[in-house]
Amino acid sequence: MTLTPTADTVFEHGWVYTGSEDSPTFGGIAVADGRILSTDAAEVAALAETATHRVDLAGRLLISGFQDAHVHPVMAGVELLSCDLSGCDSADETLSVIAAYAAAHSDLEWILGAGWSMDAFPGGTPTRQQLDAVVPDRPVLLENRDHHGAWVNTRALELAGITAATPDPADGRFEREPDGTPAGTVHEGAMSLFGSVRPRPTLDQAYDGLLAAQQHLVSFGITAWQDAAVGEFMGSPDTVPVYLRAASDGALKVRVRGAQWWNREDGDAQLDPILARRDEVAAQCDPDRLSLASVKVMVDGVAENFTAAMHECYRDHHGDATENRGISFFDPRDMARFVTALDREGMQVHFHALGDRAVTDALDALEHARTENGETDNRHHLAHLQVVRSEDVARFASLGATANIQALWACHEEQLDTLTLPFLTDDAEAHHYPFGELIASGARLAAGSDWSVSSPDPVQAIHIAVNRVSPGSERRPLGPDSQRLTLTEALNAYTQGTARINHLDHATGRLEPGYYADLAILDRNLFDLPPEEIHTARVDETWIGGERVYSRSAETGHDDASATASTTAGPA
Secondary structure (H helix, E strand, O other): OOOOOOOOEEEEEEEEEOOOOOOOEEEEEEEEOOEEEEOOHHHHHHHHOOOOEEEEOOOOEEEEOEEEEEEOHHHHHHHHOOEEOOOOOOHHHHHHHHHHHHHHOOOOOOEEEEEEOHHHOHHHOOOHHHHHHHOOOOOEEEEEOOOOEEEEOHHHHHHHOOOOOOOOOOOEEEEEOOOOOEEEEEEEHHHHHHOOOOOOOOHHHHHHHHHHHHHHHHOOOEEEEEEEEEOOOOOOOOOHHHHHHHHHHOOOOOEEEEEEEOOOOOHHHHHHHHHHHHHHHHHHOOOOOEEEEEEEEEOOOOHHHOOOOOOOOOEOOOOOEOOOOOOOOOOHHHHHHHHHHHHHOOOEEEEEEOOHHHHHHHHHHHHHHHHHHOOOOOOOEEEEOOEOOHHHHHHHHHHOOEEEEOHHHOOOOHHHHHHOHHHOOOOHHHHEOOHHHHHHOOOEEEEOOOOOOOOOOHHHHHHHHHHOOOOOOOOOOOOOHHHOOOHHHHHHHHHHHHHHHOOOOOOOOOOOOOOEOOEEEEOOOHHHOOHHHHHHOOEEEEEEOOEEEEEHHHHHOOOOHHHHHOOEEOOO
16 A cells, blocks of 8 residues: 655645746645655645645745855855945945944954945045044954955054065055055955954854854845855855854754865865865765865956956056956966866866956866866856856857856946946957856856855846846946846756756755755746846745745744745645
8 A cells, every 4th residue: 555645844826936847837846854745736735635834825936945156155144243334335334334333343453344345436446544534543454345355444554564665466466555555455365465463253253154144145045055165265264164063053054065265375285185174074964965075266356456367458547458467366287287186086166267368267277177087077167257258158068167157247337337347348348247148058057146245135136137237227238138048047047057066956956856845935926027027026935955944024023915925734
């Protein structure tokens, strides 16, 4: 006799997008023991009669949970708990928040934080004197939103021993006053010169930051992520013990793939420790919860401070070509060698490749690895891809490289229009964030946010991927219409595309029987919305392994229409 299965929870009366078709169907899903039992409408209706809990979707949209392919949760969480400038839109507002934070934390020896916007300051380079005016007595170091630069006051420069005679490091530079004195904005590797004097977050602070970040991210329907730099990274404490502690405590609810930081000073000697750490974590943790089988390689910088590696030279304020083509943090031949070694050892490589020359170099490294090692299932991916030459677009599919997109950036906005495009070649906009060209060429897409650089909200990113313009903006769309994604393409990139690079696609990324019940409930059906209204959707609930980890109605305390999703015992 075959026993009829019993569902723990049934989600019913809503639109269900399983990811195996182009649009949702009306029905529901049944869940038992943390996994999906059925998505068949008739089976789900029958299982609902004996289910322990029933969730009325009330016509809303149920999808597989979002997965963020490139995010910095521990660092971002610590910033949430420090001087957080991410909500400031002007120089005056930024300085006011800094002054208020310093006054409220008179016990702190250093004022640390992040999130200021380059476009709030002329040339994207605030001065030390501006900080001195609000915090004259203590050192201040505040990283900008993209974390490729920082703003310091005079006291911080003094404590670090940095003067007009201090040369720029090979991997960074100081903005300078006419006499050579550092002006207050530092770029890329120049930030490391403060490493010996600035305080580091403690492991307890990092742990609190991780949990704060997790709660923030699940509120956007995110159920898994790839941490784009674990270990000791740009002034952070070693984040691996933080993740291990959270996993051991049962506090880590999301599924995490960690990309271990490849330090550009340590060379090949770091390969064995990286492999050992991967194996150490694998011995302690279920790989569906925590894995360190990826490595982060930062190939170049960012375009707005002219450190993204470009094939063509940047232009000056008059439109004339300079001699600057950005910074390559690795010699291409060296990178090809160590990427091949990582690939041979079964490690996934997660590249930061923003400029078109960086993209070429990363693809060249993968081509060398494939020539030496043959085809593997490591699922390497290139993140950011601000500018990509058409001849390189076609190489993604042939090399099995995934395009890891940050779609929220693919629109005209102040920083792009004033600090980047005027300094690039005339045709650069046509090659900016070429999502449509990539997918048309057969490339696989994954999607992420780079939070805390930008909002982690997948819905807003999907809106821009489809429209190439930010909500409410009067600016024209970025690039040709052919670079737009369809809603299905963008949604799949943020679910099954990222699940694939996280090596979680055997059990997440789609709604299929046997897969984990990692779910997001949106307050409306995205597929019924006009493209320009996609951004209006909100996440009502997030579930991981059949457990509800976020409820918007519980967070707001409002018993509105969206609260009909609250779990009720017994049949309706």
